[in-house]
Amino acid sequence: MRLSILSLSLAALFAAGCSRDAAPPADPAVKPAATQDTASTAVNASAERDEHSYAQPEQVKTTDLALALAIDFANKQLGGSATYTLEWLDPKATQLVLDTRELTIEKVVGERSDGKWEDLKYALAPADKTLGSKLTIETPQRNKRVRVTYKTAPTASGLQWLEPSMTAGKTTPFMFSQSQQIHARSWVPLQDTPRVRFTYTAHVTAPKDAMVLMSADNDPNAARDGDYTFTMPQKIPSYLLAIAAGDLVFEPISARAGVWAEPSMAKKAAAEFADTEKMMTTTEALYGPYRWGRYDILVLPPSFPYGGMENPRLTFATPTVVTGDQSLVSLIAHELAHSWSGNLVTFSSAKDAWLNEGFTSYVENRIIESLYGKERADMESVISRNELAVEFKEIDPKLQALALKPDALPDPDGSSSATVYTKGAWFLQFLEQRFGREVFDPFLKGYFDHFAFQSIPTATFVEYAKANLLAKHPGKVTEAELMQWIYEPGVPDSAPKTVSPRFDAIDAARKAWLDAGTLPAKAATAKWTTQEWVHFIEGMPETLKPEQLAALDAAYKFTGTPNGEIAQRWYPLAVRSGYTQANDAIAAFLSTIGRRKLIMPTYEALVKTPEGLKLAEATFAKAKPGYHPITTGSVVEAIATAKAAPAAPAPAK
Incomplete structure (x- = not known):
């Protein structure tokens, strides 16, 4: 699951003709690794238990x-x-x-x-x-x-059920799952529980105007007749079961990849995700064959609560990444990467979520580097790590360990995204730099092969890494360093540093504006990518004067932006700064987007003042019918928590 391609804030995760896929190779007979030794006391034999x-x-x-x-x-x-x-x-x-x-x-x-x-x-x-x-x-x-x-x-x-009015076409109801x-x-x-993997078949009936899809062998040429059958011959865990139904059409990208979407979105999404086949071949060159037959992307209505969900053969994706400039397609790279890390080799419980998301975030970054250059990959790493630094100042240290102690996670949706995504990927980059890609890439490919179609705990990865990295290449990484990364809170001092010269230029431009009111030259900003705009806004002080925001708005039209990644940063800044001119646009944004990662920062900023709380409640009342239950739960909790706490004074005008 991809909560974000740029931010992983703690808001509580894509040719005509289709051939039947051959059955997968038999699962390797791999004996589970022994429980870790006393050096890693954070997890013991009970780590095998899934308390959820x-x-x-x-x-x-x-x-x-x-x-x-x-x-x-x-x-x-x-x-x-x-x-x-x-x-x-x-x-x-x-x-x-x-x-x-x-x-x-x-x-x-x-x-x-x-x-x-x-x-x-x-x-x-x-x-x-x-x-x-x-x-x-x-x-x-x-x-x-x-x-x-x-x-x-x-x-x-x-499940989320959408009335026709909540869809792009406005004529057909829509339903989709999030398992x-x-x-x-x-x-x-x-x-x-991810400890259990199974094959599945399904016979689904629906109204004839609804196309039904599942995380299985969807036929691009299937007739829309209200009667559908599906087969998933590879063993999957239960959280990868998925179903969707609505007014959906198919648009091919390559012989084995394409887009399903509502008719008004299909061609735009296929153009946005045109590099999907390149992403697949790039990942195959690094980590071995794609083992799932087809790779299609279902673009859901805006109410989808996440950026993407890695349902095998059918990634679910938010329409908020269809921007027309491919600036947010790392989400597709992330969900595709799950075909190796997560779907193929799976965590055995939510305590070990980093085995899915950390590995996937690392692979995603390698795909982005290969296709779009190291500079873009580095910018995305810097953004994620900056946000990790913010999150780690606020969250319980016990949630900062990659592998959590038994019973440390009462709700499996409550893990730290900064930990499981960003720290997990950072740890793998640490191993990559210490051992070199000529060693680490074959190790990772071997790991995916060795544990293919299995679900494992962190302890099993630790034993595998000891045997196949540390022991075979002594003097590169100590066992103590390995254990510190995995079982202790925070980010070790050994973490490799990533810098971005383009971000340095953004920092200088922001400082010049804050110091002297000099806006960056239009010739420069015209070339800025989404990542650069995000960094420009994120580096602003906690609050600005309303006239300063008005000046930025006049120059760059942030208020009302169709780019959700920019809106996610701009609107909370506007709320904190008392920039009420943005309120109508904020209400419209919160009413049309259900992606939790994009809207929760604004809700969380609104509920901190009495005026903002009123706007949050009024907007939520209108938007709730179009929200997924997961998003609804997050907003309800934010409002309830705010009502139970003393209200903060409104920002000075």
Whole structure:
């Protein structure tokens, strides 16, 4: 998941013709590494446990999931069944425990040895606010297959239902899922933990005007007939289950990549993401073949709560990165990189999220460097690291470790993005520079090959790195340095420094304006990229005089900008500075965009004053129907927290 291509603030993550993909190679028989030694006391054997799931995969695990679902737009509901093919691991186990959230369970049956199905007893426990309800199914016969018939709730946290008015075309309703971290359980009862990987098939029915897609083998030439079948032959964890339905058309990019989007967006997005095939071949040259068949991108309506989501074969992407100048396509590089780091080799619990996001952010930066040059890659690294410095001043030190202690993360959506994305990538750059790319690149490729289609904890990576980097190339990195990066808070002094000469010029231009009111020459600013504008605004003081913002607005028209990355920085500065001239544009921005990373900084600035809180509440009341439940939850929390705290005085005019 990509929360941002430029910022990873703590706001709580893309040719005609299609051939069937061959089944993936058999999963390598790799014995899990032993639990780490006492030098890394932050994590012990209990690190293997996923405290965010009720499932008991050490007793029985799902190997295949077969879904039969009907999409009901009128009632905002999915209904149907999920059939699990099971592998019983504990000879004494006679229960199947599944994760659910707000599901109505209608029937549970199990397949007998004679092929007939019989009713099974089950119990649905009271709901936990974070984890949902445990579904315990009695399976005294240790059935090879079990089927649960169920319906979702209109308020399912992993689904968003959009009225036609909330879409670009204004004629057809839209639905899409967001399963990460533990929201899959709100639309499928299952073992909702990355420790369990499974293949899946699906039969989905929908109104005939809705095209249905899943994180599976979508056919670019599929007929829009209301009846769809899907197959995912590679084993995936539950958070990569995805579904979407709406007025969607396909636009090819290459023989194996393309864009799905509403008709008004499809060609624009395909042009914006024209380098997708180059990104794929670049990554393959570094880290081995792309193993998922097709790579398509679904551009969602603006309410999508994240920048992107790495659903295999079908990246979900925000339309806010379609800017016309390819300045934000590192989001696509990030989601594509997940095809190796995250989707192929997966963290075994949210405590180890850096194994997904840190590796992916590192690979993303290598893709950007290869295609767009080191200067652009360095600028994006500097922006991320500057924001890490800000976040690390505020967050609990225990969230600054790459690998978290058991029970340190009550809510899996509550990890530090600066840690798992930026510090994780920084650590890998540290290893790259110490060992050299001629050593580190083959190591990383070998890591992806060795653990392909497996889910692992940090301890397994540590043992692999010790054996294949430290031991084979002594004198480059000590075990103590490795442990400090992974298990201790903060950023070690050994972290490599990245500088940007272009940012130095931005800093000088900003200083000249602040000191003497001299705006940069138009000849210079006309060539500035989104990254440079972001750095220009981010380096401003906490507040400015309203007349100073008016001068910037007159020169650069920040208020009302269609660029979400710039708006995300400009509007909070305007709010903090009492620049009320921007209020109408702020309300419009917050009402049309649901991407959490872009809008939460403005909400968080608004709620700090009584006047701003009123604007935040009024805007949220209008915007809420178009927000995803994840975004809604973040805004509700920000407003509630502000109401519970003493209000700050309004900024001086």
